[in-house]
Amino acid sequence: MIALPRPSACAAFVLAAFSLAAPFASSAARAEPAPALAPHRAVYELKLLGGSGTKAPSQARGRIAFDFTGSTCEGYVQNFRQITELQPEEGSPRVSDMRSATFEAGDGHDYRFQITTRVDGGVEDLDGDARKTQNQQFSVQMTKPKRERLDLSGPVLFPTEHIRHILASARAQETILVARVYDGSGDGSKIFETTSIIGKPVATAVTEKPAQIDALRNMRRWPVTISYFQADKKDVEPDYVLSFDLYENGISRALKLDYGDFVLWGEMTELKLLPAQKCDK
Numbered sequence: 001m002i003a004l005p006r007p008s009a010c011a012a013f014v015l016a017a018f019s020l021a022a023p024f025a026s027s028a029a030r031a032e033p034a035p036a037l038a039p040h041r042a043v044y045e046l047k048l049l050g051g052s053g054t055k056a057p058s059q060a061r062g063r064i065a066f067d068f069t070g071s072t073c074e075g076y077v078q079n080f081r082q083i084t085e086l087q088p089e090e091g092s093p094r095v096s097d098m099r100s101a102t103f104e105a106g107d108g109h110d111y112r113f114q115i116t117t118r119v120d121g122g123v124e125d126l127d128g129d130a131r132k133t134q135n136q137q138f139s140v141q142m143t144k145p146k147r148e149r150l151d152l153s154g155p156v157l158f159p160t161e162h163i164r165h166i167l168a169s170a171r172a173q174e175t176i177l178v179a180r181v182y183d184g185s186g187d188g189s190k191i192f193e194t195t196s197i198i199g200k201p202v203a204t205a206v207t208e209k210p211a212q213i214d215a216l217r218n219m220r221r222w223p224v225t226i227s228y229f230q231a232d233k234k235d236v237e238p239d240y241v242l243s244f245d246l247y248e249n250g251i252s253r254a255l256k257l258d259y260g261d262f263v264l265w266g267e268m269t270e271l272k273l274l275p276a277q278k279c280d281k
Helices: 027-031 159-171
Strands: 040-051 059-071 075-087 094-104 110-119 122-132 137-144 148-153 176-181 192-198 221-230 240-247 252-258 262-273
Touching: 040 252, 059 262, 075 159, 094 159, 159 176, 159 192, 159 221, 159 240
Parallel strands: none
Antiparallel strands: 040 059, 040 262, 059 075, 075 094, 094 110, 110 122, 122 137, 137 148, 176 192, 192 221, 221 240, 240 252, 252 262
């Protein structure tokens, strides 16, 4: 399972991951038990799929490394790193290195994040703890870049909670999921309006060798496309669009990251399933 944030300075800055009816999932989706998310480590090699306009790079390459562990009992831990090198038509290449470490409570009420982004020598650090309240509001206690409390309007989903809602909708054969998502990116106050399009289950052969394992061979997977909009600008083009195949256990393959001016393709090159803790929730 991977939840990606929008790019910063033409690179990644996400990580993680909803229905048309409030609060998020329909009654049909809620009736299905939530699927267990598989602890795993995955690596994706990035390459330029296409670009247009004056801001599109002539070449691009990079890598995403993603670790996911935990359960609804103990909470979820994600460690994410994306390195991207973009070569403009003129001038030197631009290199970005984004790292994030997050913890999300199993009940979706607490989300802690540490995000470091390095772009062309500059460094930006974000460190905060977001907590939901019972009245559908939530607050964020920021430690970096400065100590401050942010009181924001809900409802929102955190990244792993978002993915769980997508899977519940897919299992219920729902094709559209709309949600407000918070991942801690930007300055810690940004909320994304998201629209997820879920296709029918696919059974075509996968091309990546790491995904050709027994644990995934007969598992359902769905093509998913998530469009991310700034909360006050949903009537314009999305900030970015993320597409991928999503397995029922939360593992993703065949990533496509559309930043508007250019598109990156992410091919899975490594996959390791990690030990899972027993959880009866």
